Amino acid sequence: MTETVHPGRVLAAELASRGWSQTDLTFVLGCSPKVVNLIVNEKQGVSPSMSKALGQALSLPFDHFAALQRAYDLAMVAEPEAGITARATMLRTYPIRDMVRRGWLRSAATDDLGGQLARFFETESADRIPYLAHAARKTGYEERAIAPAQLAWLFRVRQIARVIAVPRYSQTALAEAVERMKEWLAAPEEARHVPRILAECGVRFMIVEALPQSKIDGVCMWLDAKSPVIALSTRFDRIDNFWFVLRHECEHVLQGHGRRVPEGMVDADLPTGIGDAAPEVPEEERIANAAAADFCVPQDKMTSFILRKNPFFYEKDVLAFSKINGVHPGLAIGQIQRKTGRFDYLRKHQVKIREFVAPGAIVDGWDRPFNIE
Numbered sequence: 063m064t065e066t067v068h069p070g071r072v073l074a075a076e077l078a079s080r081g082w083s084q085t086d087l088t089f090v091l092g093c094s095p096k097v098v099n100l101i102v103n104e105k106q107g108v109s110p111s112m113s114k115a116l117g118q119a120l121s122l123p124f125d126h127f128a129a130l131q132r133a134y135d136l137a138m139v140a141e142p143e144a145g146i147t148a149r150a151t152m153l154r155t156y157p158i159r160d161m162v163r164r165g166w167l168r169s170a171a172t173d174d175l176g177g178q179l180a181r182f183f184e185t186e187s188a189d190r191i192p193y194l195a196h197a198a199r200k201t202g203y204e205e206r207a208i209a210p211a212q213l214a215w216l217f218r219v220r221q222i223a224r225v226i227a228v229p230r231y232s233q234t235a236l237a238e239a240v241e242r243m244k245e246w247l248a249a250p251e252e253a254r255h256v257p258r259i260l261a262e263c264g265v266r267f268m269i270v271e272a273l274p275q276s277k278i279d280g281v282c283m284w285l286d287a288k289s290p291v292i293a294l295s296t297r298f299d300r301i302d303n304f305w306f307v308l309r310h311e312c313e314h315v316l317q318g319h320g321r322r323v324p325e326g327m328v329d330a331d332l333p334t335g336i337g338d339a340a341p342e343v344p345e346e347e348r349i350a351n352a353a354a355a356d357f358c359v360p361q362d363k364m365t366s367f368i369l370r371k372n373p374f375f376y377e378k379d380v381l382a383f384s385k386i387n388g389v390h391p392g393l394a395i396g397q398i399q400r401k402t403g404r405f406d407y408l409r410k411h412q413v414k415i416r417e418f419v420a421p422g423a424i425v426d427g428w429d430r431p432f433n434i435e
Contacts, residue, residue: 066137068104069130076120077102090119107131149175152188156210160273165431166218183217194220197282197311197320197346211276216283219293222426223266223285225434231264231288233316239263240312243305244357247389250301250415256308257423265290265315269420271427272297280307282314290315296419300412302358302396304419310354319346355400358393367394368401377408 077087084102088095093115100106108116113128152158152175161167167178179188194208194216208216239259246252260267266285272278272295280294292311296304314320343351355361367383375398384391391411399405426432 066134067130068134069108069127070101070104070106072130073108073116073127074102076122080120087119091115107135145175152176152179157214157273157275160211161214164218164271164273164427166214182214195283195320197314197350209276211273212278215270215273215276215278215295216281218426219268219270219281219291220283220285221434222268222270222424222432223283223289223291223293226266226268226424228261228266229264231290235263236260236265236312236316240309240316240357243309244388247305247358247393250390250413251418253301253304253415253419254422256419260292265292265312267291268293268424268426268432269296269416270425271295279303280311282311282320284321287321296416299414299416300396301390301392301415302412304415305358305393306354306396309357310350313350313353314346317346317349319350355397359387359389359397363387364394364397364401368398372402375407380408380411 077084084095084098088098091098097106097112101108101112108127108131110128113126113131114124116122116127117124149170153170156179158167158170158175161182162170166182167175169175176188179191180186183191185192191210191213194213239262242259243256246255257267266289268291270293276295277297278295279297280292283291283293285291292308292315294304294307294311352361355364363383371379380394380398381391384394387394390413391408392413395408395411399407424432
């Protein structure tokens, strides 16, 4: 086929059809006889500039010999390594580079990438990644399937949870701990007690940095029927988000949610209180959302305050309301934002909290990879 023929052979045929010798072509081109001889004898390729010159000399398209050279070069190259297609598919599907950066995989530039993924997801083949039972707080309910970045995060959580030692889980102890946590809502630094008190209840707690684009805030899962796990991503490092998500996941544990493979058991970071009661939100999520909101600020008092003050929420009034109810202003402000949609309102009070929780918790991320070996 002409696609695999060296352009020098085609050039020789073109010269013969015109009755030209190599010397004639050399004269026309004004180049060294050696250049033409090397091409005709298939010892040298045709450069782009030579392709244009030959096209002009022989009344052919300028890219005629360049196209022949490209086809020939491709034909002479060995077939690509068989694993390229498979690795490209894996890279399109899973956040490989982010997983490597986090130390979850060794390297993306290896023939064993499929094997690494299979081991990470604890399956026989990277083509068959299993679902993982959970109840997770993330950005939306609209997609029932778990995104690959979220699934990778969930599996990492489970890997870490397996090496954490805690006493036997007690539902009664956790319910009592949740009530005790209310005493810590006024000061951000009091969140430092959370890892210890959850461990004492038999709950494996950790903070795992979210993968880019995973949009997941937290999860409740179970290693077995009596071993609950709570993980937070703290991707929104704010006091209101921390306590809302934590209490939300605690409610999942108390209710026993996430033990079996659910049908879309994910809950949304919805902007308004109206959304929490929307019919498309699973019942388990409505329960957890309601418990979390009431934990952060008693909802009867929050609703009354909004009705009395809307649309003019003066800072001094919010600060006074927060003090009366024994909570940090950031929690009240977070509730006002969610219920009114005014997400720019008094954001300065939504202080960071990860720095207080992380020192006493199992942490994976932020350049602090957790070694599970």
